[in-house]
Amino acid sequence: MPKARAEKRSRQERRGGGGGTGILFNTGAGQHILKNPLIVNSIIEKAALRRTDVILEVGPGTGNLTVKMLEKVKKVIACEIDPRLVGELQKRVQGTCLANKLEIKVGDVLKTDLPFFDACVANLPYQISSPFVFKLLLHRPFFRCAILMFQREFALRLVAKPGTKLYCRLSINTQLLARVDHLMKVGKNNFRPPxxxxxxxxxxxxxxxxxxxxxxxxxxxxxxxxxxxxxxLSAAFKSSAVEQLLDHNYRIHCSLHNTEIPENFKIAEKIQTVLKNTGYSEKRARSMDIDDFIRLLHGFNSEGIHFS
Structure with a gap:
């Protein structure tokens, strides 16, 4: 390769170049293409795809995962926001028997209604991880499963248990709605650019x-x-913003149920009474599981205190 071309290609790779595609990948938009065929095959194997499946893929990139799935399923619906990558994906299947099994939706997947699908398999742009997970979990009709690539720490938060360092609101909300399993680690060198x-x-x-x-x-x-x-929890609920919100919600509840509110009523006292009566006043969120929060929510709701 002539020196000038070699230097140009080297510069392109440093900037996130697309290698053989000639595309400059936008790493700021999470464009990191999974290049290792062993990882691609492992993801497909763990998805347990069926011949009758309709698969939703988000961020297909240049189609390394897409093409392998098209060989195994009825249809792949690929959602891609970058028109350049849409063009690459179309060129890759054009003129093959796979072309009529691929449907491409161009645009922001967070701003569009999801189609019907049996399973979701995706190497997600990491910055949409959290909103996309909840868009998936609140989607109807139900899908069978999702096999998703995330940033390592985000993935570990999804599966974190009460009492562990990474346990957070994301953990408990996801685990309320789904069973989540960590399948495998993937090193940064399996992507282009890493x-x-x-x-x-x-x-x-x-x-x-x-x-x-x-x-x-x-x-x-x-x-x-x-x-x-x-x-x-006793301290967490003493925030003035929290008290104002719950006082507002409580007064709406009483109005709807024709319940008279005493003149000396103070929401702060009622909140602390609920926490004490349910036994959670001195508990901390970091160590509470789903059953704990269900009991606490029931305790508040039964006293007319609501959170939405």
Missing amino acids: PKVESSVVRIEPKNPPPPINFQEWDGLVRIAFVRKNKT
Whole structure:
């Protein structure tokens, strides 16, 4: 290769170049293409794809995972925001027997309604990880499972248990709605260009039927508890903003149920009474599990205190 071309290609790779595709990948938008065929095959194997499956893929990139899935399933619906990568993906299957099994949706997957699908398999742009997980888990009809690539620490938060360092609101909200399993670690050198962080693949299987809980209410409670997860709940609920919100919600509840509110009523006292009566006043969110929060939510709701 002539020296000038070699230097140009080297510069392109340092900037996140697309190698053989000639595309400059936008690493700021999470464009890190999975290049290791062994990892691609392992992800597909763990997805247990079926011939009749419709697969949702987000961020297909240049199609390394897409093409392998097209060989095994009925249809792949690929969601891609970058028109350049859409063009690369179309060229890759053009004129082959796989072309009519591929549907490409161009745009931001967070701003569009998800189609029907049996399973979701994706090397996600990491900056949309959290909103996409909850978009998936609140999607209906139910899908069988999702096999997703995440930044390592995000993946470990998804599976974290009460009492561990990474346990957080993301952990408990995800585990309320789904079973989550960590499948494998993926080193940064398996991507082109390599990201700055290590990655992991997880399996998410939604609970069907879902727990009989109003998720907005649940998330409102959990959000308050985990703002300072090492504080006691008694202290966490003494925030003036929290008291104002719950006082407002309580007065709406009483109005709807024709319940008279005493003149000397103070929401702070009622909140602390609920926490004490349920036995959670001195508990900390970091060590509470799903059953604990279900009991606490029921305790508040039964006294007319709501979180949505």
